[in-house]
Amino acid sequence: MRRAVLARELKSIALGSSICLGLGYIAGHALLGLCAALAWFLFRQLKELSRLRHWLLATEQAVPESDGAWDDVFRDIYLLRRDERRARDSLLSIIDRARSSVSALDEAVALIDNQGNLEWWNPAAETLLGFRPEDRGQPVINLVRAPSFIRYFKQNTYDEGLKVASQRHAGRQFQFEITQFGDNDRLMIVYDITRLHNLEQMRKDFVANVSHELRTPLTVLSGYLETLLDQPEGIEPRWLRALGQMSQQATRMNNLVNDLLLLSRLENQPEDREPSTVSVPKLLKQIHQDALALAAPKQQTVTLECEPGLCLLGIENDLRSAFSNLVTNAVKYTPNAGIIAVRWWSDSKGAYFSVSDNGLGIDEIHLSRLTERFYRADAARSTATGGTGLGLAIVKHVLMQHKATLDIHSEIGRGSRFTCSFMPSHIERELES
Incomplete structure (x- = not known):
C-alpha cells in the first residue's frame, strides 16, 4: 500500500515536471519551466508541513484531508x-489505583529521591510521622530526627529494618524498612509494631523478673550448702554425696540465672546507645588469661x-561477653x-574474631540451630560441662547489635571454628604513640 502511494506520488511529480518542461520548451525557456515545476512542488510540501504543524499544536482537531503520501503521514x-493517549490514560489509571491502594494502607509509605528529600507520601505517613504538605522536598532526616534513624538512613545499606520509638506518640514503636530503586531513589515503609513490641517486652520482663526472684533463694541455698560442705566432720558419709550433688546443681542453676539476666539486659538495652572505641587486643589479652586458667586442669x-x-566501634561489656x-x-x-x-x-572486607579447636566437632544438622536458646547438640555433654544452652544466644544477640555475623564451621572428629565478622564501618585504628 505504501509503495503504491509512493509510486503514485513520484508519477505525479514526474508528470508535472514533464508538462512544465514541455511548456517551457515550447516557449523557448525549458529550464524556467522546470524551475517553475520544482517551485510548485516545494510550495505544496511547505503548505502540507504548515498544516501538519498547526494540527500537531491543536489539542482537539480532526485529521486534515490530504492527498498522496501526506495522507499516509x-x-x-x-x-x-x-x-500514545490510550497508553497514557491506562498508565495514569494504574498510577491512580496504586496511589489509592497505598493511601488505604495503615502503614506509612513515602517516596524519597536520590538527594534524600521527600517526594510523596500517603495519609498514614501524616498520621504516624507527622508529614505535612509543606514538607515536600525537605530532607527526610530533618523530619525524622531519631539519631538511630539518621545513622540507618545515611549508611545506604538496608538489609535489615530499624526499630525506633516514636517521637510523636508516647509508647508506640515503629519499624522502618527502606528499599532502593532507580537512581538511588528510596521507598520507605513504616510499620506500627507497638503490639508486637509490647508482647515481646512482656516476655522479656517475665524472664528477667523470674530470674531475679530465683537469684536470692539460690544464693541462700548455695551458701548453706557451701557451709555444710566446709565442715564435713559432723555429717554422716551418706549425706556428703547428696550435699555435693545439691551444691553442683545449685551452681548450675546460678549459672543459668546469670545467663538469663545477662540476655535480658542485652535485650532491654536501648538500640540507640552511643558506641565507643573498644581496644580489642587489650580485651582479648584479659580473656586469654582467664582461658589459660580454665584450661590448665585439662x-x-x-x-x-x-x-x-x-579496634572496634561498639559496646565493650557486650563484646567481652560474646x-x-x-x-x-x-x-x-x-x-x-x-x-x-x-x-x-x-x-579489606572487615574485621574477624575466630575461635578454633580440635575437639569432637558438631554434626552439620545441628549447626543452623546452635544459636537458639537452650538448644544443645549433645545434651549429655552439655550437662556434664555445666552448660546453660544460652552462650551462643548471647553471642548472636551481641553481634546483631553490632551489625556483625556469626559463621560456624565444624566437622565430626576434626573440631569446630566460630568466626565473628564485623563490617569495615565498625573498624577503628589505635593511634601509635
Whole structure:
C-alpha cells in the first residue's frame, strides 16, 4: 500500500515536471519551466508541513484531508497519537489505583529521591510521622530526627529494618524498612509494631523478673550448702554425696540465672546507645588469661594471635561477653590436651574474631540451630560441662547489635571454628604513640 502511494506520488511529480518542461520548451525557456515545476512542488510540501504543524499544536482537531503520501503521514501520526493517549490514560489509571491502594494502607509509605528529600507520601505517613504538605522536598532526616534513624538512613545499606520509638506518640514503636530503586531513589515503609513490641517486652520482663526472684533463694541455698560442705566432720558419709550433688546443681542453676539476666539486659538495652572505641587486643589479652586458667586442669593449649592496633566501634561489656562465651565454650567442650586457637585480624572486607579447636566437632544438622536458646547438640555433654544452652544466644544477640555475623564451621572428629565478622564501618585504628 505504501509503495503504491509512493509510486503514485513520484508519477505525479514526474508528470508535472514533464508538462512544465514541455511548456517551457515550447516557449523557448525549458529550464524556467522546470524551475517553475520544482517551485510548485516545494510550495505544496511547505503548505502540507504548515498544516501538519498547526494540527500537531491543536489539542482537539480532526485529521486534515490530504492527498498522496501526506495522507499516509497524517493518518500514521493520528494512530500513533491515539495509541500514545490510550497508553497514557491506562498508565495514569494504574498510577491512580496504586496511589489509592497505598493511601488505604495503615502503614506509612513515602517516596524519597536520590538527594534524600521527600517526594510523596500517603495519609498514614501524616498520621504516624507527622508529614505535612509543606514538607515536600525537605530532607527526610530533618523530619525524622531519631539519631538511630539518621545513622540507618545515611549508611545506604538496608538489609535489615530499624526499630525506633516514636517521637510523636508516647509508647508506640515503629519499624522502618527502606528499599532502593532507580537512581538511588528510596521507598520507605513504616510499620506500627507497638503490639508486637509490647508482647515481646512482656516476655522479656517475665524472664528477667523470674530470674531475679530465683537469684536470692539460690544464693541462700548455695551458701548453706557451701557451709555444710566446709565442715564435713559432723555429717554422716551418706549425706556428703547428696550435699555435693545439691551444691553442683545449685551452681548450675546460678549459672543459668546469670545467663538469663545477662540476655535480658542485652535485650532491654536501648538500640540507640552511643558506641565507643573498644581496644580489642587489650580485651582479648584479659580473656586469654582467664582461658589459660580454665584450661590448665585439662592440660589444654590456648593460643592468641592478635593484630596490633585493630579496634572496634561498639559496646565493650557486650563484646567481652560474646568473645568470652566463645572462648569458654571451646575450653569446656574440647577434650584434655586439646588445642584452642584465638585469632583477631582484618582485611579489606572487615574485621574477624575466630575461635578454633580440635575437639569432637558438631554434626552439620545441628549447626543452623546452635544459636537458639537452650538448644544443645549433645545434651549429655552439655550437662556434664555445666552448660546453660544460652552462650551462643548471647553471642548472636551481641553481634546483631553490632551489625556483625556469626559463621560456624565444624566437622565430626576434626573440631569446630566460630568466626565473628564485623563490617569495615565498625573498624577503628589505635593511634601509635
